[in-house]
Amino acid sequence: MAVLAATTLLTGLAACSGDEAPESSPSSSAEPDAGETPEPPALWPLTGLEVEGDYPSHPVLVTKVDNTSSSAPQVGLGSADMVVEELVEGGMTRLAAFYYSKVPKVVGPVRSMRASDIGIVPTGAHVITSGAAQITLDRVKKAGIPFVTEGAKGIYRETSRSAPYNLFSQPNVIAKGIKGSEAPEPYLDFGTEADFPGGKKARTLSAAFGGHTTTWQFQGGKYVNTNSYAADGDDFPATSILSLRVRIGDAGYRDPAGYLVPETKFEGSGPAQLFHDGQVVQGTWTKDGLTGAIKLETKKGDELTVPAGHVWIELVPQGTGSVTWAK
Numbered sequence: 001m002a003v004l005a006a007t008t009l010l011t012g013l014a015a016c017s018g019d020e021a022p023e024s025s026p027s028s029s030a031e032p033d034a035g036e037t038p039e040p041p042a043l044w045p046l047t048g049l050e051v052e053g054d055y056p057s058h059p060v061l062v063t064k065v066d067n068t069s070s071s072a073p074q075v076g077l078g079s080a081d082m083v084v085e086e087l088v089e090g091g092m093t094r095l096a097a098f099y100y101s102k103v104p105k106v107v108g109p110v111r112s113m114r115a116s117d118i119g120i121v122p123t124g125a126h127v128i129t130s131g132a133a134q135i136t137l138d139r140v141k142k143a144g145i146p147f148v149t150e151g152a153k154g155i156y157r158e159t160s161r162s163a164p165y166n167l168f169s170q171p172n173v174i175a176k177g178i179k180g181s182e183a184p185e186p187y188l189d190f191g192t193e194a195d196f197p198g199g200k201k202a203r204t205l206s207a208a209f210g211g212h213t214t215t216w217q218f219q220g221g222k223y224v225n226t227n228s229y230a231a232d233g234d235d236f237p238a239t240s241i242l243s244l245r246v247r248i249g250d251a252g253y254r255d256p257a258g259y260l261v262p263e264t265k266f267e268g269s270g271p272a273q274l275f276h277d278g279q280v281v282q283g284t285w286t287k288d289g290l291t292g293a294i295k296l297e298t299k300k301g302d303e304l305t306v307p308a309g310h311v312w313i314e315l316v317p318q319g320t321g322s323v324t325w326a327k
Contacts, residue, residue, distance in 0.1 A: 044101050045122075045183055046081035048190025048308030051101075059181035060125035061103065061171050065095040066111045067212070070165045073231035076107030082187065083236050084313045086116050087248060087321075089259035091211025096120050097236075098187075103175045108168035110155070112136075115251045118143045119266030119290040120315075122184050128155070128169045133261075135253055143290075148174055188242075188294055191305025193277075197298065202280035202325035207243055207314040209321050214314065216241055218278040223312070239309030241275040244285045244294075248317045264315050272296055273323055276307055280325055 042051040046060070065074060067085065077083065080097040088094045094111060113132040118139060121127055127147040132140065140147065148155065154173035158166045203218040216223045216238070223238040230236070247270070251263040272285040274296065283298040296304035316323055 042183075043186070043190065043308070044081065045186045046098050046100050047310055048186065048188070048306070049101075055183040056100065056103075056175070057181065058103070058175035058178050059100075060122060060184055061099045061128055061175060062117075062121050062125050063097045063099065063107045063128040063169055063171065064111050064113055064117070064130070065097050065107065066109045066165060067093045067095050067229065069229065071109050072229040073234070074109070074229050075168070075231055075234060076104045076171075077228075077230045077236045078234040079104040079107075080236055080310075082311050082313070083238075084120050084315060085207070085209075085214060086114065086120065086264050086315050087209050087262050087317055088114060089255045089261050090257070091209055091320075093209050093212050093214070098125075099171050100184075103171040105170055105172050106168055107171055108158070109161070109165040110167045110169050111164070113140060113147065114261065114263065115139050116262075116264035116266065116315075118145065119264065119287075121145050122187055123291060124181055124184050126174075126178060128171065128174060130164065130167050133253055136251070153177060185293070188311065189296065189303070189305045190308045193307050195305050196276055196307050197281055197302075197304070198277075199279045199281040201278060201327045202275055203278045203327060205241060205243075205275055205280070205323065205325040207241075207316050207321070207323050209317060216275070218275075221277075223275065225312075236312060237310050238312045239276070240306055240311045241314065242296075242306060242311055243273040243275070243314040243316055243323045245270040245272070245318045245321070245323070246315045248320070262317075264317075266290065266315065267292065270318060272304075273325075274304060274306060275325070 079102045081100050082098040084096040085093050110130050113129045115136050129147050129149050131149050154170040158168050205216045207214045215226045217226050223241050247265040249263045249265055251261040267287050267290050269286040272283050274281045283304050286295045298304050
């Protein structure tokens with residue numbers, strides 16, 4: 001785990017808006033010899049889009065972001081490569097926002113980790129979090145997942161907001177303190193627009209978790225979260241929504257309000273729906289263990305790739321949750 005020194009807490013969102021380009025490793029400018037087959041372009045592991053330049057020298061930063069009305073306005077989702085929405089207590093949800101190709105100056109409100117994150121966070125990534133229950137911290141540490149929390153450089157309390165919704169992070173600052181990481185494996189099997197098989201029309205969809213339902217509408221070539229808590233102009237630019245139905249277990253403790261804390265079992269297999277270009281393709285997902293790769297297949301058993309772009313993954317509970325869509 002990277003050790004980050006604690007500093008005086010910073011304040012002021014206004015002074016911290018915008019993104020910074022990631023620091024990159026030096027690249028070779030050598031041209032291929034005549035007759036050699038050029039190497040395929042490097043692709044971003046979280047979007048499948050082509051890399052212009054080099055991979056950054058820092059790891060993927062996964063920030064846990066509150067997803068209730070108390071979090072409004074959420075800051076930094078518009079810069080994320082990918083977002084995973086997971087179930088937490090009371091039927092509500094929390095977001096895991098992934099940053100790699102861009103590291104914004106501010107993300108938040110930052111909230112705590114769950115044991116579910118062990119199956120969500122890719123190998124080598126660092127989690128930015130407000131902490132966790134001790135039982136969760138023990139499991140996260142045993143899983144070898146590094147995390148950065150309050151007291152570290154780049155994490156501060158925003159004085160204009162009320163606790164616990166006032167903890168914010170500066171991923172650009174945190175990234176500079178973590179060096180030497182290699183580019184991770186692709187999170188999904190990405191393909192091209194031509195690879196997308198198409199399906200039934202689905203211009204609106206809803207992912208219901210029990211206490212919260214996330215709604216989407218296909219507009220102007222992307223999916224708009226119609227009940228988002230994101231700040232104006234800072235919405236996640238989703239080109240695809242991937243719904244994966246998952247089993248839910250008991251994390252083994254209750255939150256301060258007395259709710260049982262659920263644990264998403266992100267391994268095994270289950271039904272899947274890939275929403276893209278106003279259409280839906282139904283199939284299945286498989287994942288060999290908590291650290292395994294996600295594989296998608298159509299109902300016919302054909303490989304299903306995700307068109308390159310920004311993907312929002314809905315980990316919807318089997319049984320208590322639902323995914324519906326309409327033309």
